Amino acid sequence: MRVGNACAIVFAVLVFGSGCSNAPSEVTIDSFEDPLTKETVDYGASDGSSLKVEADTNIKMCGNQSLKIEYELKPSGYMWIARGYNLDVKGAAKWEVLPQDVKWRAYNAVSLQMYGTNSGGVVAFDLKDKDGEIWRYIIDDDFTGWKEIVCPLKDFFVRKDWQPEKAVKNEVMDFPVMSFQFEPRLPGKGVYYFDCIKLIRAKK
Numbered sequence: 001m002r003v004g005n006a007c008a009i010v011f012a013v014l015v016f017g018s019g020c021s022n023a024p025s026e027v028t029i030d031s032f033e034d035p036l037t038k039e040t041v042d043y044g045a046s047d048g049s050s051l052k053v054e055a056d057t058n059i060k061m062c063g064n065q066s067l068k069i070e071y072e073l074k075p076s077g078y079m080w081i082a083r084g085y086n087l088d089v090k091g092a093a094k095w096e097v098l099p100q101d102v103k104w105r106a107y108n109a110v111s112l113q114m115y116g117t118n119s120g121g122v123v124a125f126d127l128k129d130k131d132g133e134i135w136r137y138i139i140d141d142d143f144t145g146w147k148e149i150v151c152p153l154k155d156f157f158v159r160k161d162w163q164p165e166k167a168v169k170n171e172v173m174d175f176p177v178m179s180f181q182f183e184p185r186l187p188g189k190g191v192y193y194f195d196c197i198k199l200i201r202a203k204k
């Protein structure tokens with residue numbers, strides 16, 4: 001074997017080892033254990049729609065509390081509830097791990113717990129990447145109570161309805177992801193709870 005080949009193999013083992021074997025099988029991004037207020041959650045709604053965000057200590061899945069969202073959405077209105085980094089609300093940077101410390105390529109899905117109400121509505125779950133581009137996954141509220149929702153990264157699509165002005169819109173999910181957000185999409189009133197936002201290795 002030539003020295004060059006041997007080096008290539010050693011290099012490959014090192015890269016593979018650091019990318020996969022040494023990364024934990026899952027990593028918790030956020031389980032909403034802080035006080036949840038206007039200072040720690042970046043949220044809001046368009047005129048006429050309303051939103052109440054708080055911690056709930058009764059209905060929860062990870063730790064002592066979950067993120068509770070109580071909303072009233074008008075037709076053609078919008079709202080958002082976000083946590084992470086580079087948001088307008090700087091105190092929302094309260095993940096359990098820093099974005100740059102996560103080996104994003106070692107995982108293929110985001111898992112989250114959602115408390116559904118079988119409303120027939122949909123909730124958009126967005127990831128904002130390193131350069132501000134927003135990726136969307138749609139969750140159907142077709143169940144009651146807690147359910148683990150597995151969102152494969154390959155099934156996120158670039159939002160076409162809106163992107164931040166300064167986003168680098170290259171249609172590549174550039175790591176690290178810096179924030180996530182929820183957006184209830186069904187007009188009317190509703191309540192949702194979310195908990196246990198994790199990166200996982202889902203079975204293909």
Ligand SMILES: [Ca+2]
Binds near residue numbers: 032061062065
């Ligand atoms: Ca929690």
